Amino acid sequence: MDLRIVIMAGGSGTRFWPLSRQKEPKQFLPIISEKTMIEETISRLLPRIPISNISTIANSQQTEMIKRLLPEIPEKNLLVEPQGKNTAPSLMLATAQVYLQNPKAIVAALPADHLIQDSSLFLRRLEAAAAAASSGQHLITFGVPPTYPATGYGYIQFTVENPLRFGEEPFHPVQQFKEKPDLKQAEAFLERGNYYWNSGMFLWQAEVFADKLKQHAPSLFPSWQRILEAMRDTNESRLASVFEEIPSISIDYALMEKAEGTLMGKGDFGWSDVGSWSSLLDIWPQDGQGNALKGETATLDTRRCLVYNPHKFTALIGVQDLIIVDTEDALLIAHKDQDQRVKDVIELLKQKGKKEYL
Amino acid sequence: MDLRIVIMAGGSGTRFWPLSRQKEPKQFLPIISEKTMIEETISRLLPRIPISNISTIANSQQTEMIKRLLPEIPEKNLLVEPQGKNTAPSLMLATAQVYLQNPKAIVAALPADHLIQDSSLFLRRLEAAAAAASSGQHLITFGVPPTYPATGYGYIQFTVENPLRFGEEPFHPVQQFKEKPDLKQAEAFLERGNYYWNSGMFLWQAEVFADKLKQHAPSLFPSWQRILEAMRDTNESRLASVFEEIPSISIDYALMEKAEGTLMGKGDFGWSDVGSWSSLLDIWPQDGQGNALKGETATLDTRRCLVYNPHKFTALIGVQDLIIVDTEDALLIAHKDQDQRVKDVIELLKQKGKKEYL
Numbered sequence: 245m246d247l248r249i250v251i252m253a254g255g256s257g258t259r260f261w262p263l264s265r266q267k268e269p270k271q272f273l274p275i276i277s278e279k280t281m282i283e284e285t286i287s288r289l290l291p292r293i294p295i296s297n298i299s300t301i302a303n304s305q306q307t308e309m310i311k312r313l314l315p316e317i318p319e320k321n322l323l324v325e326p327q328g329k330n331t332a333p334s335l336m337l338a339t340a341q342v343y344l345q346n347p348k349a350i351v352a353a354l355p356a357d358h359l360i361q362d363s364s365l366f367l368r369r370l371e372a373a374a375a376a377a378s379s380g381q382h383l384i385t386f387g388v389p390p391t392y393p394a395t396g397y398g399y400i401q402f403t404v405e406n407p408l409r410f411g412e413e414p415f416h417p418v419q420q421f422k423e424k425p426d427l428k429q430a431e432a433f434l435e436r437g438n439y440y441w442n443s444g445m446f447l448w449q450a451e452v453f454a455d456k457l458k459q460h461a462p463s464l465f466p467s468w469q470r471i472l473e474a475m476r477d478t479n480e481s482r483l484a485s486v487f488e489e490i491p492s493i494s495i496d497y498a499l500m501e502k503a504e505g506t507l508m509g510k511g512d513f514g515w516s517d518v519g520s521w522s523s524l525l526d527i528w529p530q531d532g533q534g535n536a537l538k539g540e541t542a543t544l545d546t547r548r549c550l551v552y553n554p555h556k557f558t559a560l561i562g563v564q565d566l567i568i569v570d571t572e573d574a575l576l577i578a579h580k581d582q583d584q585r586v587k588d589v590i591e592l593l594k595q596k597g598k599k600e601y602l
Numbered sequence: 603m604d605l606r607i608v609i610m611a612g613g614s615g616t617r618f619w620p621l622s623r624q625k626e627p628k629q630f631l632p633i634i635s636e637k638t639m640i641e642e643t644i645s646r647l648l649p650r651i652p653i654s655n656i657s658t659i660a661n662s663q664q665t666e667m668i669k670r671l672l673p674e675i676p677e678k679n680l681l682v683e684p685q686g687k688n689t690a691p692s693l694m695l696a697t698a699q700v701y702l703q704n705p706k707a708i709v710a711a712l713p714a715d716h717l718i719q720d721s722s723l724f725l726r727r728l729e730a731a732a733a734a735a736s737s738g739q740h741l742i743t744f745g746v747p748p749t750y751p752a753t754g755y756g757y758i759q760f761t762v763e764n765p766l767r768f769g770e771e772p773f774h775p776v777q778q779f780k781e782k783p784d785l786k787q788a789e790a791f792l793e794r795g796n797y798y799w800n801s802g803m804f805l806w807q808a809e810v811f812a813d814k815l816k817q818h819a820p821s822l823f824p825s826w827q828r829i830l831e832a833m834r835d836t837n838e839s840r841l842a843s844v845f846e847e848i849p850s851i852s853i854d855y856a857l858m859e860k861a862e863g864t865l866m867g868k869g870d871f872g873w874s875d876v877g878s879w880s881s882l883l884d885i886w887p888q889d890g891q892g893n894a895l896k897g898e899t900a901t902l903d904t905r906r907c908l909v910y911n912p913h914k915f916t917a918l919i920g921v922q923d924l925i926i927v928d929t930e931d932a933l934l935i936a937h938k939d940q941d942q943r944v945k946d947v948i949e950l951l952k953q954k955g956k957k958e959y960l
Binding site: 262540542544545553556557558559560561562563566568570572573574575576577578579581582583585586588589592593598601 | 620900902903911914915916917918919920921924926928930931932933934935936937939940941943944946947950951956959
């Protein structure tokens with residue numbers, strides 16, 4: 245089977261400010277280990293996927309960083325988005341490139357900045373999902389069994405009975421994609437049991453992707469065709485202008501939510517989208533008081549604090565539930581339940597014209 | 603009247619760690635204004651005291667810093683302690699130098715690292731105290747009217763009735779010096795009304811100091827005499843060996859608590875010993891939420907926090923009652939009611955041999 249991995253590395257998140265900056269989003273940060281998240285993402289694949297089958301898609305600046313971090317990826321596999329857009333245009337571009345080489349090839353679209361704790365289980369599930377994708381008219385997605393009623397993820401409602409099996413793995417027919425719910429809804433989803441988190445990882449056969457676009461996203465299909473033409477002609481400027489006209493929407497919204505016959509594999513491999521600093525409290529090793537500490541630290545009477553300060557000494561005295569991130573030019577201290585408000589800080593910095601901190 | 607000021611600049615406090623370090627104690631830090639505390643202490647005197655009448659006493663390293671900060675002080679006024687000791691040996695040395703020039707001169711011993719908010723009232727009180735000291739056999743001290751039942755200060759119990767008056771200022775006979783009390787005692791002191799905080803500022807006529815030593819600290823008197831002899835002979839090594847044999851005790855303990863006839867002036871000039879980071883919460887200007895901030899800062903839903911981070915941007919989200927001090931190599935975050943525990947951090951650093959942070 246011809247399995248091609250597309251690493252979506254174009255994100256520009258701000259939720260890890262002040263460590264993440266416009267020029268250095270989360271996928272380029274060493275927040276899970278000593279390696280950056282994109283390096284982790286790729287090295288997790290290498291036991292089963294040859295590097296020649298791994299592509300990335302990102303803007304030109306990000307692609308330069310990828311080159312530096314991962315010089316082993318063949319240059320032709322580094323797809324450059326003509327401009328930063330959402331996942332629908334990116335994946336149309338990436339899938340078109342594969343399609344022109346082999347329409348029967350399977351594309352696995354994986355975010356560059358997710359955590360997967362059990363790599364070998366992930367690879368097994370991935371190969372089964374690739375088998376499912378090559379079996380016919382199915383788009384494949386991974387649903388993560390929820391561990392709490394999260395309101396920060398979308399959900400996938402699926403049919404529990406009679407899953408299809410590929411490589412002994414069950415794949416469940418998807419009933420519906422659900423937007424991020426409120427807490428009450430999320431609690432109801434957990435109670436019903438057939439709602440998993442949408443992990444944002446997808447697989448499809450290149451020609452099935454084309455068929456599904458034609459059928460369920462007809463407004464995008466002409467762009468798809470023009471992408472193929474521009475690529476065949478290696479006409480970069482035409483490619484850029486086609487890309488520009490595609491609306492900046494997610495692949496979930498553009499296609500996955502609308503397509504029929506989608507199957508969901510079980511993403512029970514220790515997945516997290518590592519959505520904010522506080523998510524690392526559950527990921528980094530903790531001391532006996534629930535503190536997760538990167539950097540030389542002394543804690544007195546301190547509980548449930550996260551410290552990222554690898555180059556300095558940090559002393560904490562009598563504090564609880566704090567996110568503490570110290571960088572060369574900025575310091576963040578936030579209550580762990582309010583760390584998503586770093587976006588308000590960034591808004592404030594923009595308003596004040598403090599570009600140096602963005 | 604020949605009034606000589608002796609600035610006690612030899613302290614080596616650690617309570618402002620990580621800003622204060624062994625080599626840079628509080629008196630050399632710009633924590634009250636843009637100027638260091640010792641510069642503030644001296645510039646507050648200059649409207650009434652000629653610089654030639656101002657001396658400092660400190661160790662040799664500290665004296666080098668004083669030279670750099672305050673080159674206008676005559677070199678002969680920079681007394682170097684042969685070794686770091688407590689205030690009794692320092693003030694014996696400083697008073698002996700004055701005594702040899704003029705036994706009738708008044709010595710005012712002032713700490714280098716205290717805050718006085720009303721300088722002109724202070725100068726008026728200081729001159730009245732000098733008049734009181736030249737009136738006869740009195741040691742003079744300043745008592746600060748307490749504003750809360752502090753357990754971090756010693757107290758001076760005094761006679762309210764029939765104060766002596768100098769320059770229209772009342773000076774009350776001291777009944778007793780009291781060590782730092784517990785909270786219950788402190789509350790009782792405040793209720794009784796005739797207990798003021800011991801400010802650690804003292805005045806005496808040089809020859810009265812000698813008499814009082816002879817009378818109330820007879821074990822120290824031979825050292826006093828040998829200091830005078832060594833100074834007369836400008837024999838530095840003899841001076842150092844006399845200094846070495848004096849026990850490392852405070853002038854309060856050595857003399858003030860034992861002497862009779864001591865008078866207390868009213869230290870109602872906005873005094874604070876600025877004993878810890880949290881004391882600055884009441885000294886620095888506050889924003890509408892009770893935050894005191896040095897450095898560029900954004901605060902969201904944040905109350906009663908103190909930030910010292912003059913060279914970086916600080917963002918605070920959803921936090922309260924924190925002391926935050928960021929320096930080049932260390933970061934402190936402490937609950938404001940526990941900031942005195944920085945000494946435990948320093949103990950820990952010593953134990954671990956982390957000298958670079960001390």
